[in-house]
Amino acid sequence: MHTFLDFEKPIAELEGKIAELRHMGSSGDLDIAEEVSRLQGKMEKLLRQTYAKLTPWQKTQVARHPDRPKALDYIQTLIDDFTPLAGDRAFADDQAIVGGLGRLRGQSVMVIGQEKGRDTESRVRHNFGMPRPEGYRKAMRLMRMADRFHLPVITLVDTPGAYPGKEAEERGQAEAIARSIETCLDLRVPLISVVIGEGGSGGAIALASGNAVVMMEHAVYSVISPEGCASILWRSGEQAEIAADALRLTAEDLHELKVIDAIVGEPLGGAHREPEVAMASLGDALEGLLKAWTGIEGGVVRARRREKFLEMGKQGLA
Template identity: 60%
Template sequence: MNYLEFEKPLAEIEGKAEELRALARKNEGMDVAKEASALDKKAADLLKDLYKNLDPWRKCQVARHPDRPHCKDYIDALFTEFTTLAGDRNFADDHAVMGGLARFNDQPVMVIGQEKGSDTKTRIERNFGMARPEGYRKAIRLMDLAHRFGLPVITLVDTPGAYPGKGAEERGQSEAIARSTQKCLEIGVPLISVIIGEGGSGGAVAFASANRIAMLEHSIYSVITPEGCASILWKDAERMREAANALRLTAQDLHKLGVIDRIIAEPLGGAQRMRKDAIESVGTAIGEMLKELSGKKPAELVKDRRDKFLAMGAKGLAA
């Protein structure tokens, strides 16, 4: 178990409980049940207290936790008959974006998501979830295919942002992001987006301009990372906590602003502690959102999406 900075007191208590149990395993006559149970209760109370009112910066840390379920985990658990579709038919296949045909509750769908990787090798291969232009063009291709065959599109967003490298800019990064966002608004099929970790900048908007947008309770969605914001505004990345507070990037803030439609509750301690339960909660939410959109005609779905974003802007101005 990887512990976050603010979880260090919890790590100490849980570590002591495990040490006692390890000693008991080596010495059969040793009875540590009472002491270990007391430590477990203390740890449970502390965990509840730590996660009761997380500030925005701590939510950023939880959203980035390496043990949180990633896109591939959700696809493997929630979808059947997943068939990967690779490449943008123009330059290359971007491994930061995965997508393909699948079945969700036996309904044919197109699923597209950003995958960060789970270890050093896969994180490098997936470019830490930062897509290049070919990744967004692959997403456009898959959305076009879904539109042609009348398949709902489900996107799973988890990216710190689009890849800012020189090669990506030379190949038209901003244009690819803009066209992916445009494609989200144009397709005449239900489009559902779930932010499962980080929803960073245009890299997230290009996947999340949807009819229904949901966020996991401790995920974040923002125009820029707190560190990037602090570097630009104050020339000091160490002021990221202040930036996180100002950006209003939490699911709770964004739900109040009308940017997202629902918050998906996470297990106590975050999705990383009870991965199966978190994945099941996302699956339930996706099923409910698909049901809300079922039966709507293509023109209605496009209008619903456009009206949603126009109203969002009006609400923001009023606030």
């Protein structure tokens, strides 16, 4: 049974009726196939209508859905012979950042992701996907290693933002994020970045300064969370829905603004309904992007990446 969001209540009611009918049919001689088929069609129609007109705030809720595939799910499904690498070689191993070597459909890659965790225990272990400075320094170490061995880098972005705690500030959070962005822009190998869920502020851009930046259809990517924006502008998180509209954080908005390069489609009802389908779609997209950047000289790869972000600034000034 799915976990339903607030705006999915009518869908939840229909799914409940279908489950109830199926249970009745399995315990007796009742022929309920026709009624189940009718309700199934009605539910799919309602699901299609609902997801065709999601508001930015509803998209944010979908991006945060607890059953949505996480970075480790994508790695386990798409990356063969994955060998995890740990630690920043300076302070600690931050569990909010996972990374290592592997192969995506035969292509050797370095993959780095922000992991939120799935249940209470794993969420606490991964700090709810909020990296500390040592997490970004681990990411930098892995990116430099990939550069040394001429391996393309894939980053999977899914974070509400960098960890805002006192100890993170004491260990140089802002500097670590800035250095991570600098490292991304300095690589001579292709860097493909994917926003798979939440792309929150500097915590996201630290891993998303790539040659190609793509978003899953129902992911969000913004300079601040809607709640954070609302608390600053209106002194109340209750205005988060209005803030989400103003932030232009959906994949469609960001593609139109040329902040991202492509959108990867999700199954009807979001990636959490059919995770395997969503992950396969991303695998196809990544395979195509890696092929497109294969064989390009390192200096050109770096120059194109830098030009891409400089162009965004020019558009903003125009």
